[in-house]
Amino acid sequence: MNYYELRLQHHLEDFAVDLLQDDLASLGFESFETEEALLKAYIPAKEYEARKAEIDALLESITEIESRADELIPDQDWNAVWESQYEPVRFGDFCFVHAPFHAPIEEVRYNIEIEPKMSFGTAHHPTTSLMIRFLEENPPQGEDVLDMGCGTAVLGILAAMQGARSVDCIDIDEWAYRNAVENAVRNGFAAESFPEGTVGNIGGLGNHAPRFRVFQGDAGLLDGARYDRIIANINRNILLRDMSRYAGCLRAGGLLYLSGFYLQDMEMLEQECNAHRLFYRKHLALDSWAAMEFYKK
Numbered sequence: 591m592n593y594y595e596l597r598l599q600h601h602l603e604d605f606a607v608d609l610l611q612d613d614l615a616s617l618g619f620e621s622f623e624t625e626e627a628l629l630k631a632y633i634p635a636k637e638y639e640a641r642k643a644e645i646d647a648l649l650e651s652i653t654e655i656e657s658r659a660d661e662l663i664p665d666q667d668w669n670a671v672w673e674s675q676y677e678p679v680r681f682g683d684f685c686f687v688h689a690p691f692h693a694p695i696e697e698v699r700y701n702i703e704i705e706p707k708m709s710f711g712t713a714h715h716p717t718t719s720l721m722i723r724f725l726e727e728n729p730p731q732g733e734d735v736l737d738m739g740c741g742t743a744v745l746g747i748l749a750a751m752q753g754a755r756s757v758d759c760i761d762i763d764e765w766a767y768r769n770a771v772e773n774a775v776r777n778g779f780a781a782e783s784f785p786e787g788t789v790g791n792i793g794g795l796g797n798h799a800p801r802f803r804v805f806q807g808d809a810g811l812l813d814g815a816r817y818d819r820i821i822a823n824i825n826r827n828i829l830l831r832d833m834s835r836y837a838g839c840l841r842a843g844g845l846l847y848l849s850g851f852y853l854q855d856m857e858m859l860e861q862e863c864n865a866h867r868l869f870y871r872k873h874l875a876l877d878s879w880a881a882m883e884f885y886k887k
Contacts, residue, residue: 720881733818743770837866849881
């Protein structure tokens with residue numbers, strides 16, 4: 591899959607850069623790199639072409655952007671870009687998220703090997719870090735887990751390592767879907783994979799599911815599925831849109847972890863959750879980003 595890189599020279603305050611990234615994410619951008627006065631944003635070429643008018647309108651409305659350069663990055667070049675910049679991430683003695691070209695370490699409980707491709711979820715972003723902290727505090731041992739908008743599947747892989755009974759990972763993006771399958775296998779899980787259109791819904795597959803499955807699709811796959819815990823690190827608008835589906839497949843007493851949004855978005859998300867019998871327990875925050883935990887009555 592080809593991607594576009596947008597290089598935005600700006601004189602925005604840090605909080606405004608975060609808000610711009612949120613707006614760009616809602617238009618299909620999947621990852622970002624920030625340097626002093628420079629924001630790099632990456633979007634699949636198909637999304638870029640389909641939503642270019644919206645992207646142009648957004649960026650033209652921000653006077654603090656001094657210059658913009660759009661460049662098509664062919665699929666075969668992307669891995670080299672990420673491999674040259676990727677650094678491992680350690681979470682104390684809990685886990686170590688690293689690429690195949692980094693050696694695992696013995697001082698942690700879990701070594702997670704993630705190929706650093708375009709998919710979101712290398713543990714560098716605050717939202718992924720917050721979700722990992724939730725899993726560290728409360729392991730999903732013996733539970734059926736859904737990793738919604740899984741990206742690299744790093745969170746689903748961690749849940750499986752912690753002893754989850756089963757893990758389903760879903761992502762709409764073909765690149766992320768393929769990457770999630772590869773990463774599951776890298777970490778010792780015989781992932782069964784379902785490309786887009788191969789199943790009508792997950793629930794229709796019955797209760798004899800393998801331990802680890804990866805699906806390409808969206809929340810429409812969830813009809814009839816049942817989980818003890820749902821991890822959804824996506825973005826605010828998608829979370830709000832799909833909340834009823836998350837609630838519908840979460841068992842009573844189950845936990846829902848949400849992230850991919852800012853602290854100021856928490857109130858509207860809590861209101862939407864409450865409308866579906868999902869109730870606030872706690873939240874974590876890092877660099878103005880938030881993650882929230884809800885339970886289902």
